[in-house]
Amino acid sequence: MTALAISTAPSRWWHSRAVIRFISHRLALLGLAMITLLTLACVLGPYLLPYDSLHIDLRARFAPPMTGNHYLGTDPLGRDLAARLLMAGRISLLVGFSAMLLSIVIGTLVGVVAGYRGGWIGAVLMRTVDGFLSFPSIFLVLALAAALRPSPIMITVIIAVTKWMEVARIVEAEVRSLREREFVQAGRMLGLSGTHIMFREILPNAMGPIIVAASLTVARAILLEAYISFLGFGIQPPLPSWGNMLNGAQKYLASAPWLAIIPGAAITIAVTSFNFIGDGLRDALDVRDDHI
Amino acid sequence: MRGFLLNRLSQSLALLVIVSIIGFIILSLIPGGPLSQYARDPSMTQQDMERLAEQLGLNRPLWIQYFDWVWRLVQGDWGRSFRDGTSVLTVIGRHIFATLLLMGTSTVIAIAIGTWIGIRGATHRYSMFDYLATIGAMVALSIPTFWFGLVGIYVFSLQLGWVPAGNMYTIGDGSVLNYLHHLILPSVVLSLVHVAVWSRYMRTATLDAISQDFVKTARAKGLSERRILLKHVVGNALLPMITLAGVQLPSILTGALVTETVFTWPGMGRLFLDSLGYSDYPVVMGLLIFSAILVILGNLIADIVVAIVDPRIRLA
Numbered sequence: 001m002t003a004l005a006i007s008t009a010p011s012r013w014w015h016s017r018a019v020i021r022f023i024s025h026r027l028a029l030l031g032l033a034m035i036t037l038l039t040l041a042c043v044l045g046p047y048l049l050p051y052d053s054l055h056i057d058l059r060a061r062f063a064p065p066m067t068g069n070h071y072l073g074t075d076p077l078g079r080d081l082a083a084r085l086l087m088a089g090r091i092s093l094l095v096g097f098s099a100m101l102l103s104i105v106i107g108t109l110v111g112v113v114a115g116y117r118g119g120w121i122g123a124v125l126m127r128t129v130d131g132f133l134s135f136p137s138i139f140l141v142l143a144l145a146a147a148l149r150p151s152p153i154m155i156t157v158i159i160a161v162t163k164w165m166e167v168a169r170i171v172e173a174e175v176r177s178l179r180e181r182e183f184v185q186a187g188r189m190l191g192l193s194g195t196h197i198m199f200r201e202i203l204p205n206a207m208g209p210i211i212v213a214a215s216l217t218v219a220r221a222i223l224l225e226a227y228i229s230f231l232g233f234g235i236q237p238p239l240p241s242w243g244n245m246l247n248g249a250q251k252y253l254a255s256a257p258w259l260a261i262i263p264g265a266a267i268t269i270a271v272t273s274f275n276f277i278g279d280g281l282r283d284a285l286d287v288r289d290d291h292i
Numbered sequence: 293m294r295g296f297l298l299n300r301l302s303q304s305l306a307l308l309v310i311v312s313i314i315g316f317i318i319l320s321l322i323p324g325g326p327l328s329q330y331a332r333d334p335s336m337t338q339q340d341m342e343r344l345a346e347q348l349g350l351n352r353p354l355w356i357q358y359f360d361w362v363w364r365l366v367q368g369d370w371g372r373s374f375r376d377g378t379s380v381l382t383v384i385g386r387h388i389f390a391t392l393l394l395m396g397t398s399t400v401i402a403i404a405i406g407t408w409i410g411i412r413g414a415t416h417r418y419s420m421f422d423y424l425a426t427i428g429a430m431v432a433l434s435i436p437t438f439w440f441g442l443v444g445i446y447v448f449s450l451q452l453g454w455v456p457a458g459n460m461y462t463i464g465d466g467s468v469l470n471y472l473h474h475l476i477l478p479s480v481v482l483s484l485v486h487v488a489v490w491s492r493y494m495r496t497a498t499l500d501a502i503s504q505d506f507v508k509t510a511r512a513k514g515l516s517e518r519r520i521l522l523k524h525v526v527g528n529a530l531l532p533m534i535t536l537a538g539v540q541l542p543s544i545l546t547g548a549l550v551t552e553t554v555f556t557w558p559g560m561g562r563l564f565l566d567s568l569g570y571s572d573y574p575v576v577m578g579l580l581i582f583s584a585i586l587v588i589l590g591n592l593i594a595d596i597v598v599a600i601v602d603p604r605i606r607l608a
Binding site: 128130132135136137139140230231257261267 | 310434435550584
């Protein structure tokens with residue numbers, strides 16, 4: 001396939017310049033550093049802490065932060081909050097990240113096909129996108145989570161099902177604008193199949209917006225998981241997630257505020273970091289969109 | 293205008309059809325489907341279930357069931373609550389005021405503060421204020437609403453005792469002041485995310501408007517900067533904000549659900565969660581469809597308002 005030589009016509013000129021721009025974006029670097037630290041802490045931390053996340057110690061219930069070796073205190077069952085926070089982080093980050101991957105795949109597929117094919121296929125696909133966007137996401141997620149069994153995998157799928165539409169819109173617009181470019185026409189003239197043109201020729205040129213959308217989607221997926229787990233329909237105990245750690249915390253708000261404050265702070269830090277990274281990527285990859 | 297209206301109405305109608313299809317698919321995902329209420333009853337035998345399915349027409353082809361379901365929705369027969377047998381629309385009607393009150397108040401707060409921050413950010417571009425507002429908006433977008441609510445309750449109700457920690461009014465006290473007192477904290481909590489969104493959009497819109505030719509003309513005429521800003525820039529910048537208010541509706545409803553849960557606010561969000569807890573699927577489905585209709589209607593109204601205000605759109 002010598003035709004591939006033509007395919008990179010608008011070459012990936014941004015590679016080096018983008019990296020430099022990203023590095024000079026201080027907030028993005030801060031976000032990247034925070035996420036790296038947080039991920040490392042969640043992966044390695046549980047091995048280093050003196051307590052297991054499931055170890056119940058009823059004599060040490062409601063210990064405030066910095067009590068002995070309970071750096072972040074304990075919960076109503078006397079379990080170490082730091083250990084639980086890090087184990088919960090594994091779940092929350094994993095669910096957020098997997099949901100992002102899945103929704104990027106769905107959104108990209110729909111967006112590429114709708115944008116390239118256009119016509120009635122495109123119209124049906126994009127109206128479906130509009131239809132899904134008409135539901136407040138939490139209503140949709142909760143109804144699905146209540147109807148289906150809420151295992152972590154199912155939660156991931158449900159979040160992805162309600163978060164793919166924005167990606168689809170971005171990709172569709174991008175593909176539609178690339179569809180009539182010379183390199184695509186050249187590909188068509190060479191007799192390349194539609195699938196080949198869509199995914200091998202056009203898609204690589206639409207990667208910028210997809211990458212930006214990916215980092216912002218991780219942020220939204222983590223938030224959504226936290227929302228439904230907080231409401232009791234997401235990740236089910238004893239498996240901890242940042243959201244479900246807050247589930248019972250409101251009862252103890254007066255006596256043990258750290259139970260509510262600490263997991264919420266973890267969510268905020270993680271989500272802020274991904275939003276910062278997304279912002280930096282948008283500047284670096286020169287993506288213009290009207291979202292925040 | 294008539295062409296625009298017809299076009300926009302048919303779009304909304306098409307959207308309603310798609311929403312109903314998605315709703316019907318979710319309905320059929322529920323274990324036991326419309327019979328889930330009886331599926332949990334141990335005195336129901338397999339034969340009873342089959343007879344019921346026959347009676348309710350559940351063994352007909354799916355597409356006939358779909359049209360039947362939609363036809364009943366159109367006629368206003370949204371089913372009855374499993375809990376007490378009241379019709380779903382009546383139950384929703386009882387809770388809609390609380391939600392609209394909360395959403396309305398927080399939208400007003402968000403628009404007021406967001407517009408101010410946005411304009412100031414645009415007129416003082418790259419200043420310390422602008423920089424902090426940008427970072428602040430990104431952080432505000434990352435804070436889970438329920439957590440902000442919990443922290444708010446901890447600080448302002450439990451520690452300072454300024455506002456109540458929940459409910460819409462004190463029992464036995466129906467005065468407007470009492471309602472307002474209960475309204476402050478939840479509406480501020482709900483508005484946080486939207487202040488962030490509004491301020492960012494307003495900043496962009498103001499910057500766009502400032503660079504337009506009519507602003508140069510106004511300057512050339514010798515108008516004061518203040519007058520230019522208030523009359524020429526803000527007016528034009530606010531126009532796209534009407535559309536934004538419609539676009540933001542789903543996310544306000546999402547926020548309202550969470551806020552209502554934290555503040556035991558007797559609105560649609562809490563009703564939705566309570567109904568989920570009781571597996572009261574008719575109410576759950578009703579609210580799901582109702583929220584989507586609310587969103588579609590809100591967007592339609594926003595677009596019509598923009599068309600009325602801006603002749604460029606209705607004549608295009």
